[in-house]
Amino acid sequence: MNLSVGQIFTEARTQNGFFDVPVPDERLVQLYELLKWGPTSLNSSPARFIFVRTPEARRRLVQCMSPGNMEKVRQAPVTAIIGMDLSFHERLPKLFPHRDVKGLFDGNSALTESTAFRNSSLQGAYLIIAARALNLDCGPMSGFDAAKVDEAFWTGTSVRTNFVCALGKGDSSKVFPRSPRLAFDEACAFA
Amino acid sequence: MNLSVGQIFTEARTQNGFFDVPVPDERLVQLYELLKWGPTSLNSSPARFIFVRTPEARRRLVQCMSPGNMEKVRQAPVTAIIGMDLSFHERLPKLFPHRDVKGLFDGNSALTESTAFRNSSLQGAYLIIAARALNLDCGPMSGFDAAKVDEAFWTGTSVRTNFVCALGKGDSSKVFPRSPRLAFDEACAFA
Numbered sequence: 001m002n003l004s005v006g007q008i009f010t011e012a013r014t015q016n017g018f019f020d021v022p023v024p025d026e027r028l029v030q031l032y033e034l035l036k037w038g039p040t041s042l043n044s045s046p047a048r049f050i051f052v053r054t055p056e057a058r059r060r061l062v063q064c065m066s067p068g069n070m071e072k073v074r075q076a077p078v079t080a081i082i083g084m085d086l087s088f089h090e091r092l093p094k095l096f097p098h099r100d101v102k103g104l105f106d107g108n109s110a111l112t113e114s115t116a117f118r119n120s121s122l123q124g125a126y127l128i129i130a131a132r133a134l135n136l137d138c139g140p141m142s143g144f145d146a147a148k149v150d151e152a153f154w155t156g157t158s159v160r161t162n163f164v165c166a167l168g169k170g171d172s173s174k175v176f177p178r179s180p181r182l183a184f185d186e187a188c189a190f191a
Numbered sequence: 192m193n194l195s196v197g198q199i200f201t202e203a204r205t206q207n208g209f210f211d212v213p214v215p216d217e218r219l220v221q222l223y224e225l226l227k228w229g230p231t232s233l234n235s236s237p238a239r240f241i242f243v244r245t246p247e248a249r250r251r252l253v254q255c256m257s258p259g260n261m262e263k264v265r266q267a268p269v270t271a272i273i274g275m276d277l278s279f280h281e282r283l284p285k286l287f288p289h290r291d292v293k294g295l296f297d298g299n300s301a302l303t304e305s306t307a308f309r310n311s312s313l314q315g316a317y318l319i320i321a322a323r324a325l326n327l328d329c330g331p332m333s334g335f336d337a338a339k340v341d342e343a344f345w346t347g348t349s350v351r352t353n354f355v356c357a358l359g360k361g362d363s364s365k366v367f368p369r370s371p372r373l374a375f376d377e378a379c380a381f382a
Contacts, residue, residue, distance in 0.1 A: 005192040036372040043370040057382035125316030179234040181227040188240045191248035
């Protein structure tokens with residue numbers, strides 16, 4: 001599959017509105033089958049994903065969002081909830097068979113939480129890039145009540161919400177004017 | 192610029208060794224000029240990057256790494272330190288001119304830290320993908336003494352280290368056998 005740098009970086013824009021064009025479930029499976037290859041620490045792969053696309057689940061999620069993000073979730077055909085499994089290390093014997101690394105995390109909640117947060121964020125970025133590679137527009141959001149999303153979607157699990165991302169065909173008339181980025185010298189240095 | 196999904200996801204591999212092939216500084220500028228377009232919350236862009244490529248700086252960084260990661264940093268022509276600026280919100284009036292959002296973070300260190308950690312991690316993932324798009328192989332690592340890296344590279348700043356990533360031409364003979372990923376049903380659900 002061929003892509004362009006424009007499609008995943010330079011031309012892609014964060015969407016604030018979506019057209020009523022459905023996303024088939026098979027597209028979401030395809031999305032996971034791409035993003036799963038992105039690297040994580042010790043292949044720990046702590047991210048868990050819920051693809052919200054029924055009217056009932058969407059209503060539940062809308063109620064957890066900040067006012068400014070409610071309409072985006074209401075419009076989007078799918079919103080992905082990107083969570084982090086705080087028991088991800090239970091899977092390490094399968095995911096990292098090269099040596100025994102599960103013990104690094106047992107009883108070390110600070111390391112477990114930072115590893116889950118960092119690496120599920122990496123995987124959330126892979127989701128954004130992979131979606132764009134599949135011509136799905138993205139509207140990532142972190143303005144919501146995380147405890148409410150946890151309760152509405154992850155009850156009875158060891159997963160906590162990291163961020164959410166609307167997916168679908170974006171309405172380019174609702175995109176913000178493109179914001180400036182930091183210049184190289186403001187963000188980077190050589191050593 | 193054309194790429195393939197193989198190049199950025201399905202065929203790309205985490206490198207454990209690097210050939211002695213230099214990476215020109217202009218390539219690293221090009222790398223930043225791509226990754227900077229990846230989306231962050233409120234365009235906050237909290238990541239800061241140091242590209243370590245002199246023998247002296249490399250020696251300093253090697254001394255901060257876990258034993259298993261020392262040789263990787265020693266071999267790689269460049270290792271990027273991905274940091275997070277805990278005063279990123281000072282730049283929001285420039286980065287997010289649409290409305291006044293700096294005040295959300297003033298005096299709220301929990302929100303500031305989680306926003307810096309999440310979004311600098313996203314930007315670290317964009318660095319990995321953008322490097323692969325530019326045919327630079329990656330060796331991301333989080334096994335190091337973060338306090339030591341902070342002291343050796345970010346003293347006198349509000350930046351703290353998130354993770355590091357070796358960059359260059361990877362030695363494919365040192366790549367691990369590919370580890371399994373979680374199946375769709377293990378990592379994902381529909382709602």
